[in-house]
Amino acid sequence: MAYEAVIGLECHIQLATRTKMFCGCPVEFGAPANSNVCPVCLGLPGALPFPNRAGVDAALKLGLALGCRIAPESEFARKHYFYPDMPKNYQITQYDRPLCEGGALTVRVSERDREFALIRIHLEEDTGKSFHPEKHGDRRISRVDFNRAGVPLLELVTRPEFHDGLECGAFLTALRRLVRWIGISDGDMEKGHLRCDANVSLRPVGSEKLGVKTEIKNLNSIRGVERAIAAEIARQGARLDAGERIEQATLLYDADGDRLAVMRSKEHAHDYRYFPEPDLPRVEVGADWIDRARAALPELPWARAARWAREYSLPAYDAGVLCEQRDLADYFEACARGGDAKLASNWIMTEMLRVMREREWSVADWSSRVPPARLAAFLARVAARELPGPLAKQVFGWMADEAGDVAGLLERHGVKVQSSAGDLLPLVRAVLAEHPGPVSQYRAGKSATLGFLVGQVMKKSGGQAVPQVVQELVRSELAGSDVSGSAPA
């Protein structure tokens, strides 16, 4: 029996605001336990929430970037459940009236562009952190830290339009890139700043009716998402094939063992007893706020890639790599303007990213040493064929560590570029004289030996000859001299 998987995702994005959503405590990674807390986020008796406009602003930016409908009036609600990391044993979230509805994210999957629709995006507060049980003398205890309690989260719910783990992985990758691009979150899954739950069900191909769904929680890496979903699809498929029913369950994915474990869950169905938060007014978002948020959005990655295709004829692959991060895209654009965009793209994609990887540099680290103008000047020399390939790579490496323009660097390293016929002709003629065999082979029709001869000239020049010029000279010499190979006077 062939099954089709129907998958929906619920993603939580931790916002990079300075302070929490309902109080002024700093949002900080790695602070000592319970050092960024106050009566509000500790849920002390008598404390009240005070909403942070930066949280709403971030939600607006994401909603606008994804083409959502923004609600002019949205409402906070209380969602009740008991857990040690919940300071009030209710979470302030949005229920009936979320900030954003609809929208979609276009994602490249298996070399096609696919659009995945969203249901909604809303604002809520994060919980504290509770830790697994540990031994403590003769008993076992758990620790709780409320530094994270109250940090703003955006919850993004997709339509159940995914069919496998790869699509989900691609979606998350695109979402991560987007939240970083618009500057609302660093999307770091390892730090838990981007989390994902997946709802998975199977149905026979062609069937309209949805199967029973299970929920996989707390996936914290792209690979984890892909693998966990694949594992769950396989598990459900096997059960259905064996004639067994799927039970509604919540599952945790163990990345190390690549297995799913059923979490213990309460018998009673979830009754969160939502009601509108009486301590907070409705969130009013007028046209002027929306306009300001929209104006503050940078050119989005897909729009940029499309523009590059039009303005620079840049291939989709290049745009994909360069639009990985906004600062990289900005850097590329600054270099490409007024020059050869494809050349810039090649050098950035290969050499620059390589150096950055080797040295664990960010784009900012690179750019502080090689600002766009400097790279552009270098590229201009390359385009004018003034820097042969291997030498160009060397100079590129020098630029990362030393100041100075190309001429200055060459001089400092005692390198001279040989690009004129006057410099190179003696070398060419010397090589042709030294290798009569290959010369005859070439003249006999084996054109491949040209490469060998050019290579020999390059070697003789210590890599300082411009290869295109060498090639032209070798060709013309081979064409022009007589069978005896003697040099012209």
Add this chain to the structure above:
Amino acid sequence: MSISREDLERIAELARLEIPAERAESLGRELSAVLTFAEALRRLDLAGLEPSVFAPAGAPMREDEPDGRQLDPARATAAAPESEDGYFIVPPIVDVLEP
């Protein structure tokens, strides 16, 4: 309106309260009496009325700045029944999520 025994148990679990067996019946009756009384609302004409909202609309939100109310770990955990090294200590949490 009468509360059934099952409803009472379900509600008590949601509220994390234990109802001693000897209290269950009288408590059920007390709650039922109040709920029956609340049925009076059915007689009111509520057509077209929205639920009341009291928090003033359009109130300005907070700027994204610290507001001076932060506590240090010692003060934050000062009232805790059990704490250590700035953490709150609770019985072991086995992965039971949600209600």
Add this chain to the structure above:
Amino acid sequence: MSAAGLWRLSAAQLAERVRSGEATAAAASESGWEEAARVWERDVHAVVHEGREARATAAAAAPRSGPMAGVPVLVKDNLCTLDYPTTCGSRILAHYRPPYDATVIARLRAAGGVVAGKGNMDEFAMGSSTEYSAYGPTRNPFDLERVPGGSSGGPAAAVAYGLCPLALGSDTGGSVRQPAAFCGVYGLKPTYGRLSRYGLVAFGSSLDQVGLFARHAGDLAMLYAVLAGHDPWDATTRPGPPPDVSSWDAGVEGLRFGWPANLWREGVEPEIVEALEGAAEDLERAGARRVAFDFLPGEYAVATYYLVATAEASSNLARFDGVRYGYRDPAAADVRSLYVRTRSAGFGPEVQRRILLGTYALSAGFYDAYYLTAQRARTRIRHEYAQAFGKCDFLLMPATPTLPFKLGEKTSDPLAMYLSDVFTIGANLAGIPGLSVPRPLSRAGLPRAAQLLGPEDSEGVLLRAGRALEVRGDRSRMSRAHHQEFAWPTRR
């Protein structure tokens, strides 16, 4: 003037003495303790936490030139204070010391006020008699066999017997106005959103307001002006300046008061009706005009109130779980039993009853029929009040259906206790201000009161009417220079 007798002065007079240097803040705040409390406190038990040293420290820190310089104020034990525990009348918060002052407390201190101690209350403000306190009941100074009302019974009784001239309470369904009526003092519930709730332990978030007790109308005006106003830390407070109450002695000439007599045709004790009619006559004597019309009966309000209040309470009390503060059951071996054992042992039966009711009203399948319906009924009730205020400037009605009842009389029938709130809950449901005004004692010497209700932000009008009633409508005695004597309770 010697320190003796300072406790009998009004707050305004006392502050004046301290500002002029005639009395010290220390003497002003100790006077009630040294004299009145010695006579009354052991039997009345209005106070749950106090300390001579704490008072002395607070008195020393009080600004000598503030509007409330040196005035001692008893604070209901559900308002967070740095210098005393805050236990809300509950075991679950026994010994709890919050790390912050409520906003109203901070404003009180900045104006020169001295926190005199914490007042006894029904647990988590749920009750109408202060019999549900985990720390023992408070008794009515006018008759020690009777209740002082609730849930702010402690603060009301303390002002009545003279521990201090002012007290702070909280009013969610009448918990300031009803004890004020039972104890023969003034009790004001402000417009919702005019006093900050930051630091008031929440019961019914959309109903709660900090309320004020005093022996004189002018003292309420002084305290209101110090405390009222927008607080950024409470997003439900109204922006902009609060109503101006400085003309509280301007009289009621030309004002109209509504007279919804259908409300007390049945079910209200005759001596209360008598007191009400006396109040109407006083107001007319002072130049106000009576406008008679029928008003929506209170049974709808009671039903609406008990669904909304308990729902919000069940939510607000979820945080009491033994994790971060308060009582924790020592035998809990896992998280679930931590919650269940702590909460079942820590909350009293009335609180548990209301949590269960509220949880039910919010639960899946019942939310629409109960909570949502109640919130819509509330809108209807607001409209009814708005319509009434189209015909008058304020309403006159009873504060309570009965005279103060005896301890134990209503504790076996929760519904009966709830129904005694019938005249006060309307103001909380509509978010409007209400003032309980003492009238002459009953034949048996028990306090009686009339209640005034006005539209949003009409505190100024209510206090003017309260002052007019204080002088029995005699316009020659209306001005603030003319102080009224207070009908002190006498020891029997």
